[in-house]
Every structure is written in C-alpha cells, then in structure tokens.
Amino acid sequence: MIYSALTDLWYGFGVALEPHNIVFCFLGVLIGNIVGVLPGMGVLATISILLPLTFGMKPVGAILMLAGVFYGAQYGGAICSILLNLPCHPPHAVTCLDGYPMTKQGRGGVALGMTVFASFVGASWGITEMTFLAPVLVQVALKFGPAEVCSLMLLGLLAGSTLARGSPIKGVAMTVFGLLLGIVGADIETGTPRFAFGMTELDDGVEIVALALALFGIAEFMNTTCGRRGPTSSSGSCRCCAAPRSAASAR
C-alpha cells in the first residue's frame, strides 16, 4: 500500500515539476493571492471567478493552476486579517486575534511570515497524511454517522465560543445568536422561508460579508459614542478605522 503511494507520488512530482506546469501553478498562486486579499473573496468565490481562465488550457496545467489559486487565495485572506483586522472569510477570524496585535506592535511582517510557514507545514502535513492514511481513514469514515457529525459540530461551536474574550456564557450566547442568524433564509429540507418577514431578499440568508462589515461599524460606533475613546481602550478593543475604507475600495 505504502509502496504504491510512493510510486504514485514520484510520478505526480514528475508531472508537477515540469517547467510549464510549475509556471502555471506560480501564476495561480499569484492571482489567488491578489484576489484573495480583497475582503469577502473567499477561496470558493476566487476559484469560481478564475475558473474561466483555465478553459483553454490542458487539464493538468489547469488543475495545477486552480490548486495554486486555492492556496494563494487561502493565504491572501490572512494578509488582510493580519494587517487590517478584517477577516475576509470566516476561517480567518482566528488569525485576526493574534495577527492584528502583532501588526500594531510593528511586527506585521513577522506575522505574515509565520502564517506562510504555518500554512506550508499544515498543508504539507495534511496532504502527506491524506496520501498515506487515506486507505485506513476510509474505514473510519464509513462509521462516521450523524451522531458523530453532530457531536463534532457541537465541539467546534463550543470551542469557537470560548475563543471570545470575556465570560464564556456570553460567548455561547453569541454563538447561539449566530446560529439563529444562520437560520434566516430558506430551509434546506423544505424550502420554507424562515425569519424572512416577507422580505424576498432574506430568502438567501444573511450575507456574511455584509454582516461582518456591519459588525466592524458597530464596534467603531460604540467606541466613539460611549466615550471610551482614549489610550486605555485602544489596546484591548478592536478599533479598526481601516475597515470601512478598505471595504469601500474593494467594492
């Protein structure tokens, strides 16, 4: 099993390291990076926008380029989270917690470098594991039923809610509130519009980008109007004057 995996890997590297393929991959990473930096451009959006670029290409080059776009866009989102405290899409919210304070200390470059390194190690490890453990994992995956998926989701949500600063109950409350916001829109099973209040625009659900940008606005609003502005508050709370501006220029 391992032997065949190794031979396949060797062959794969042979194809991927051909000069023209590597150029395509490089181009993909570059474009993915540039597009991924824009707020609201997640990996999926970037790939679907750039998909037409690959129409005229050979399959191998096209797939390598799309893989490059995938990783480039994934990393591009981190740039904006670290430098602007603006998570471009949900997974990067955590990057903001550590990355943006480093930028404030003038060590944004270090944070970016660490992210590159961490992404590289994480992705390589994940792929290696996938290559060698996939046959074993298949057997586990088949036993992974609804109960397991549900508990995993619960774990993820609870872990996410404890990431918030302050009291854990409030974190859980906000997670539940987020779930309620996520319910807005048509039900997946029956198509019944829920919490839409007769507005057809809400049938699609609440737009995550609009919601995230609005939250930045509200935080800034609260900071200004409650008179908490000053040297004491700027260290803890997230004051992001850059958010509205960068969002406007991205549109």
Added chain:
Amino acid sequence: MRNSLTLKKDYFAGALMVLIGVGAVLEARHYSIGTLFHMGPGFFPIILGVTMTGIGILIAGVAATAQAADDDQLHMPNPQWRAWGCILAGPILFIILGTYGGLIPATFACVFVSALGDKDITLKSALVLGVAVTVFGVALFSYLLQVSMPMWRWGPL
C-alpha cells in the same frame, strides 16, 4: 459593597438575550415543528430560541450573584448623544431617501448627517466629505457596476 439592586449591565444583556430567544420562538411557532425523526423547519429555531432564553436567564443570574465590578455600571463616562443621533439617523435617511429620492440625495444625506456626529468636524468639511463620497459612489455603482438604482427620482417606487 454596592447595593445588589443596582442596575448592572449584565441584567440588560440577559434581558436582551431572553428577548431574542422568545422572539425567535414566537416567530418559529408558525413553521411546522415535525417530529424528532422528521424535523420540520421550525424544529431547530425553537430549540435555539429556548436555549437563548435559558442563556439569557443564566447571564442575568450570574450577574446577580457576582460582586459588582467597576465597569459593570450602565453609566457611560462621556455619552455623546449628538454622535448617537447623527450616526443612527444616517442609515435611516439613506433608506428613506433611497426609496423616494434616488442614489445621489440618499448617499449625500447619509454621509453628511453621519459626519455631523463628529464634534470636531466643521460644516464645510462635512459638505466636502459628503460630495466626495457621493461622486465616488455614483461613479462606482451607477457607471462602473451599473447597479439598477436611479440617481434621481421623485416619489415612491
């Protein structure tokens, strides 16, 4: 030690959570709940609403038992009512003027009125800011992106 009847911030936080939870349950009543095996569209919202209500009570309960901290008070050190009014009025004006007047008056009114909330701003700089954002918005949304919103209009849709 402070009087335990002081209005702590967390009482209001809890009340807000209860309000949201009860509201969710009341709205979700209209959707069919189904059974545990065949969950209807109303099943999960009701569970979340009930959870939310419970968490709200819990937040208020924890606040009632805990010692009052310094920043627990509702008192704002330096409330700026002008900023509150202006910034809240901005988006509302955008909605009203956007429906009845079109993109140009709506954008200008929204930016201009919101800018007036800053107590350091002069009338002139607010005007300049409003005009600049309006020009930018019209150029971007009307000409570049061709968003289907009229620039000028009179009366409702």
